[in-house]
Amino acid sequence: MKRMLSWAAIAVGVVYFFLPLVGMLEFSLKMRRGEYSLDAYRSVMGDPQFQATFGYSVLMACLTIVFGVLVVVPTVFWVRLKLPRLRPFMEFITLLPLVIPPIVIVFGYIRLFNTSSWLPLTGSALGTDFLLMCGYAVLALPYMYRAVDTGLAAIDLGTLTEAAQSLGAGWITILARVILPNVLVAVLSGAFLTFAIVIGEYVFAALLDRPAFGPYLVWAGGNKAYEPAALAVITFALTWACMALIQLATKFSKHTRMPR
């Protein structure tokens, strides 16, 4: 009885989730009349707009990851080591991007960094790109911070640092050669999640008016019939890949941490 109900719950979930995915896949294959084909994918791939925006978003994702790691890892390390009293405060700050809707944050950017402000970032394309990257880093902050924080919680930070210092290492060396390798898995998890968030992001890119993949998606949705489904399939596959890589990284870490 209980097991039947459980299977029923799972079945409802399967139907609810697989229908749209199957629908999306089926639809993306229907571009040629009367038979299934990859025409929609061919059309998408051949679109220079797709290539440009997709490339732009991948680049932004990578830059965001690097920037996020550079900002988050040293900070988490320092707070855990020297300023543990700041931790609740950090928790709060890094939770804020989940509380404040992204559209409000980007609204603030537009007002704060407009061409007539003290820091006119939106005045140039490069400045806006930088602003967009920072925005993405803010969006990813809750995930990145938590991933790294749990990663650092697992190692004895104080002892490792003192050991490295006693061997003559400086702060940069400690961070790069001792801390980072130990939280690499956590950082990787955060990185892939960041990638999944950034790649299809719409609101920031649209309101800052940058040629990213998200606005292209919306444009395609309004102007094309079968390509959007193909684009959705591609994005879904990318999300799967990111999650699979996170799982892989976690497995790898369990392997390396096995006691001998």
Add this chain to the structure above:
Amino acid sequence: MAYLDLNGLQKSFGANQVVKSFDLGIEKGEFVSLLGPSGCGKTTVLRMVAGFEAPSSGVIRIDGQDVTALRPNQRNIGMVFQAYALFPNLNVAQNVGFGLKIAGVPAAEITARVAEMLAMIGLPEMGARYPFQLSGGQQQRVALARALAPRPRVLLLDEPLSALDAKIRVSLRAEIRDIQRKLGITTIFVTHDQEEALSMSDRVVVMNGGRAEQVGAPFEIYNHPATRFVAQFVGTLNTLDGVVTDAALGEVTVQGQSLRLPQPIAAAQGATVGLALRPEVVHLEADAAQISRGDFALPAKIAAVQFLGAVIRVKADTAAGAISLDLFNRPDAPPPPLGAEVALRFRGQDVIVLG
């Protein structure tokens, strides 16, 4: 028939038979421990009595009533778990009153009974506290009160002390036994700690591999273990080999010296039998010259001395192997130095023959 009667209980999980033909009768008001290493089936027996596991075969009777097919909530049994298992959303009074509330007892009566139970466990002021505000020992006492409040027919204790600090464990032992005696409630206590089992129980059931190896009073179990397993699992034991010289008279030789055991030996003449000695029956003779010819004495050399307070545990090497023995601490007699040549003596009637 006994008050609580377990008859031919068996339990298999798949191909793995964890309890094999288990029989036990417990009298009303008796405190019986199931003692054994992990995986011996003691917890499974307890869970079958509670009704969480259905026996593969066999019958469980309480006060003559066959409860084998009853669900746990129909058996009127009290149970205390290792991890307290207090309901975290209810305060102490609500926890203790839970069973009464389920049974539909009027609120005023519940209040009175809860107060009575809290007074009994020595926490009369704690009714409004929540479990997370209590220490481990307090939580376990509340769990005991909760189990006893509905006046169950049988009380089951599943390693209730293992999660606690050593000191609280010892004091709670006495407290549980006290309450059990006062209420006269029939109790099964599951533990892997032989000291707990021996100190608390009317009878101890030593279990191994899904069977009861021996059932008996603590004194009986400790001094007259029925099997090699019981002898080795309960208490510390020294083992020696002896060669049978006269099976009917119970005579063996150990290291060429003759020893007379209290009972006949079930082995052929010339056969080697395992002999066991508790550390407290071995006497240490510091001066080898004191031993007259003809007395049984093993020459030995002191290998280790452990000062435990009231007792000093000494390890001595003999030609027959290492032997541990216990000396009482006496301020005027310091323990022998390491490497000292001594003699070990023991009486034939203190020797346990291992089957």
Add this chain to the structure above:
Amino acid sequence: MRTSRLWRALPWNGLGVLPFALFALLFLLLPTANIVAGAFVDGSGDFTLVNIANLFTPEIMNAFWLSIRLSFTSALIGCALGFAIALAVVLGGLPAWVRGVVMTFSGVTSNFAGVPLAFAYVATLGRVGFVTLLLRDWFGVNIYALGFNMISFWGLVAAYVFFQIPLMVLIITPAIDGLKREWREAAEVLGATGGQYWRMVALPVLGPSLLGTLALLFANAFGAVATAIALTGSLLSIAPILLFNQIRGDVLQDPHLGYALAFAMIVITGISNGVYVVMRTRAERWIK
């Protein structure tokens, strides 16, 4: 000596968090503060409550009310279905692999929101969508003839639920794991039926987690823009789309009304997140 003491008294340790502090200040706190402050000043920079008062027009109130209903309904449905799935996975006696598959799948689908989700939805329930055609050709049911419309309240709810369920599964599963088997057994031995155990112990224990997650799902849906825009082309007047259009420079004339809109959104998501945090703290206090 004096300079050296002063030198040492300076909070040098604070320097380590300076880059982060600068980052958070510039790109998170100041922009938000700017919006909040803007909601309370007029064109010439004087304090005023007029902007807030201006929110109380039928158009804006309707948009917020629609947003709230949409977020709440999708959160409630997501909560219920996600809870059922999580229960099935943890306590339903299903094979162990089911759990792994469900959790991984939830991880993916909870991140598969926004524009692509809208596309998948259109491809499924649009006028020539997979399910629409399936129902028409196999069962002779034309859902559009029956009055179904994707760009409607329930259409959007159905789309939102798609990312609400997996989020619920991800958050509530650890809480269900926290229900100890002994609680159930203790209740049973004390005479409780399965229903009594759930009513008196399990649900009260899970209560804070359930309520907290509901609040989180609500905030999650309330701030979501991309799915709605891709689906409705900013036709449906919900609060975030209203703000989006305002930022884009159409619809509303008064820029300070935009600040007030954003401020109201922060207040609503802030409250629901506050509920989440408080509830989570309560849940964690019980289950140590």
